Every structure is written in C-alpha cells, then in structure tokens.
C-alpha cells in the first residue's frame with residue numbers, strides 16, 4: 498500500500514486486526530483493554546500489530562511488549578527508531594535500526610475538506626505554506642492535510658531526540674515545496690538534544706533541514722520525515 502522510505506526502513510500497514518491479535522504481547526492486550534473507547538482500543542491494537550510486523554521484517558523478534566511512554570510515545574527497543582500512526586481504521590508503523598536512521602516520524606491522515614482546511618491553516622501554517630496551498634484552489638484540502646501531516650510527522654520524529662522541556666510548535670517547522678511536491682522541512686528554532694543523543698545537536702540547530710516524503714492512497718495521506726544515516730555517521 499505505502500512504500501514511503503527507501504532501504505533500511507521497514508514499513509507495515511494493518512487494516513484487519515482480527516486475524517493478527519495473537520501477535521500482540523499480553524501486556525499490550527492489557528494496555529489496549531484499558532482504553533475507554535472501542536475505537537481507541539482497536540486503533541492501538543492495529544498500531545501495535547503493524548509495529549510488530551515491521552520489527553519482524555526488520556529481523557527483530559520482539560518478545561517484549563511495546564509499552565507507552567509518559568507522553569503517549571511508543572517505547573521502542575534501545576537500538577530501534579520507530580513511529581506509529583492510524584487513521585480511518587488503517588495503521589502504519591515504520592521502524593529502522595538507529596545506526597541507519599536515529600530518528601524517524603510518520604503520520605497518516607485522512608484528507609480533509611476545504612472548509613476544515615481553512616480553519617486548520619490559520620493555526621498551523623506560515624505565510625509561505627499558505628501561499629503554496631492557495632496556489633492550487635482545487636487541492637486546498639489535500640495540500641492543507643499535507644502541511645499538517647508533515648508537521649505531525651516532524652513532532653513524532655523529534656520527540657525522542659529532544660529534552661522534555663522542548664515543546665515543539667507548528668511554527669518551529671517550515672515545509673518547503675517544489676511545485677506540487679514537498680522538498681524538505683526546515684527547523685526554525687534550535688532545540689536541545691537529550692544528553693544521550695547529544696550527537697544530534699548539529700541536526701537540531703535552527704536552519705537544519707530534514708528529508709520528507711508524502712504518499713497518497715485514495716483518501717489517505719502518509720507523511721514521513723527522518724534524519725538519515727550518512728549525515729549522522731559523519732557527525733558521530
């Protein structure tokens with residue numbers, strides 16, 4: 498369905514949970530059952546099944562549970578970078594070895610209507626991002642969703658790498674486009690890296706740019722953002 502990253506990143510998509518519930522760790526089943534809504538529980542299970550499938554394709558046989566961190570983040574094994582997203586009864590998970598890709602984030606969104614887009618843009622987009630959206634009046638919903646989704650992917654990517662005091666704002670990430678495609682995301686404010694990830698500091702300075710990708714399947718848009726291995730290997 499989606500193929501958003503290149504080699505070294507393993508992506509899994511899950512729609513039907515009924516056949517694969519037995520992939521889940523008992524602690525993950527317990528966590529899911531604690532949610533108040535059935536939808537949230539199913540989303541959680543779909544996401545964890547996708548994560549387990551992606552880990553398995555990556556050669557990581559996860560006998561441990563993927564628990565939930567204090568801010569809702571999935572707690573991946575030490576050597577793994579990963580991200581989970583769900584929308585419209587579809588979940589996607591992406592994982593990579595941290596030595597190839599120390600940070601990655603994905604976000605799956607259902608494309609919004611023009612009416613919702615207008616409200617959303619005022620909250621999340623810069624002047625130049627708004628100009629890119631308005632340059633294609635037929636696709637205002639699609640382009641607004643793209644900006645929102647890429648910024649959500651940025652949030653998920655950056656969260657594990659920055660200190661707890663950092664609160665990322667939509668204005669901290671600027672998406673740059675070429676024609677109809679996103680080219681890269683640029684950090685508009687210097688962020689403090691966590692002590693254990695201090696080699697990331699150079700990548701979290703104002704002006705740092707990150708590769709991005711967008712993929713559309715019917716009414717779903719998958720965004721991805723990552724810090725790649727080559728630049729990090731040079732910095733280590």
Ligand SMILES: CC(C)(COP(=O)(O)OP(=O)(O)OC[C@H]1O[C@@H](n2cnc3c(N)ncnc32)[C@H](O)[C@@H]1OP(=O)(O)O)[C@@H](O)C(=O)NCCC(=O)NCCS
Pocket residue numbers: 540541542544545568569570571580581582583584603604605648649651652653654656657665666667668669670
């Ligand atoms: C956390 C957040 C990104 C989740 O996004 P969403 O579109 O609501 O939901 P998605 O389905 O795409 O993603 C949910 C998954 O994100 C993951 N997640 C939750 N919190 C996370 C965090 N702090 N860091 C990384 N991943 C996180 C979880 O895996 C979750 O699924 P799960 O609970 O089933 O494990 C969103 O709610 C949020 O808080 N966004 C920040 C808003 C903001 O300030 N953005 C500025 C961007 S520059």
